[in-house]
Amino acid sequence: MLIGELAEKAGTSTRTLRYYEQHGLVRADRDANGYRQYDDAELRVVHEIRSLLAAGFGLDDIRPFVACLRAGNDLGHVCPDSVEVLRRKLAEVDSYIGQLTDLRQRLRAQLNEAVEESLCQTMTCQP
Amino acid sequence: MLIGELAEKAGTSTRTLRYYEQHGLVRADRDANGYRQYDDAELRVVHEIRSLLAAGFGLDDIRPFVACLRAGNDLGHVCPDSVEVLRRKLAEVDSYIGQLTDLRQRLRAQLNEAVEESLCQTMTCQP
DNA sequence: GGTTGCGTTGACGCCGGTGTCAATGCCTAA
DNA sequence: TTAGGCATTGACACCGGCGTCAACGCAACC
Numbered sequence: 373m374l375i376g377e378l379a380e381k382a383g384t385s386t387r388t389l390r391y392y393e394q395h396g397l398v399r400a401d402r403d404a405n406g407y408r409q410y411d412d413a414e415l416r417v418v419h420e421i422r423s424l425l426a427a428g429f430g431l432d433d434i435r436p437f438v439a440c441l442r443a444g445n446d447l448g449h450v451c452p453d454s455v456e457v458l459r460r461k462l463a464e465v466d467s468y469i470g471q472l473t474d475l476r477q478r479l480r481a482q483l484n485e486a487v488e489e490s491l492c493q494t495m496t497c498q499p
Numbered sequence: 500m501l502i503g504e505l506a507e508k509a510g511t512s513t514r515t516l517r518y519y520e521q522h523g524l525v526r527a528d529r530d531a532n533g534y535r536q537y538d539d540a541e542l543r544v545v546h547e548i549r550s551l552l553a554a555g556f557g558l559d560d561i562r563p564f565v566a567c568l569r570a571g572n573d574l575g576h577v578c579p580d581s582v583e584v585l586r587r588k589l590a591e592v593d594s595y596i597g598q599l600t601d602l603r604q605r606l607r608a609q610l611n612e613a614v615e616e617s618l619c620q621t622m623t624c625q626p
Numbered sequence: 627g628g629t630t631g632c633g634t635t636g637a638c639g640c641c642g643g644t645g646t647c648a649a650t651g652c653c654t655a656a
Numbered sequence: 657t658t659a660g661g662c663a664t665t666g667a668c669a670c671c672g673g674c675g676t677c678a679a680c681g682c683a684a685c686c
Contacts, residue, residue, distance in 0.1 A: 405653085449613050486578075511674095512674075534633055
């Protein structure tokens with residue numbers, strides 16, 4: 373399978389596939405031409421990458437998952453290194469949710485303050 | 500007040516103050532030298548900017564808050580345009596929290612799956 | 627008058643994933 | 657043989673807030 377075909381099957385671009393390869397995620401043999409020749413299994417790998425990227429992982433985080441697939445596992449997240457990344461990401465997400473929740477509180481407070489302020493102007497209340 | 504002094508008082512850098520000015524947030528008169536000369540009120544403005552940036556607003560979002568302060572209000576968020584931005588941001592934050600919560604669910608599910616998998620290997624269970 | 631220290635503008639770098647263009651080479655069908 | 661379609665590598669562009677450096681002007685003190 374050439375790069376254009378894989379790109380289409382994976383729903384991405386050739387540029388992207390080369391980028392992944394440059395970062396050690398996707399592998400390709402080379403034809404005598406120098407053209408990249410992809411194994412069928414790489415489609416699965418690319419899907420895994422796209423899925424994890426969409427979830428907010430970075431390319432470096434994704435490497436263990438790909439390695440896990442290459443090691444013969446059906447799922448990329450069942451290996452110790454992947455689990456470690458999952459744990460770390462979960463902690464990050466938790467922390468982030470916490471921060472956003474705090475921020476949300478402050479935004480609501482400011483909105484309320486602004487609304488009361490404008491009520492005071494129209495209805496002459498005593499703050 | 501010269502730029503270095505304002506930068507120190509505001510806990511930021513001169514580079515940053517020029518950047519804010521370039522984006523229409525901070526104002527300065529000029530000495531005969533060409534040196535920027537800052538009004539005392541600009542310190543308040545810079546603090547407002549820093550605070551909102553820290554909360555995740557972008558410079559464009561912050562502009563109405565600064566305008567609100569310049570209009571003579573004690574608080575930058577009591578003007579209609581500011582309120583509009585606050586509402587939008589609150590919606591964004593809500594949406595983002597939702598997405599992160601979903602993601603969190605998926606991460607937990609994958610972790611559980613991985614853990615059960617490894618238990619199966621050590622304890623010969625029947626999935 | 628030279629040094630030191632602050633001011634000025636302008637420009638590049640970073641991060642991360644990808645679009646996009648350029649210059650060039652291979653393959654295939656008309 | 658020529659066109660055009662796909663391949664190759666390399667490099668620039670983007671976003672956003674700022675660090676950082678360059679090359680220079682002005683102020684003040686010794």
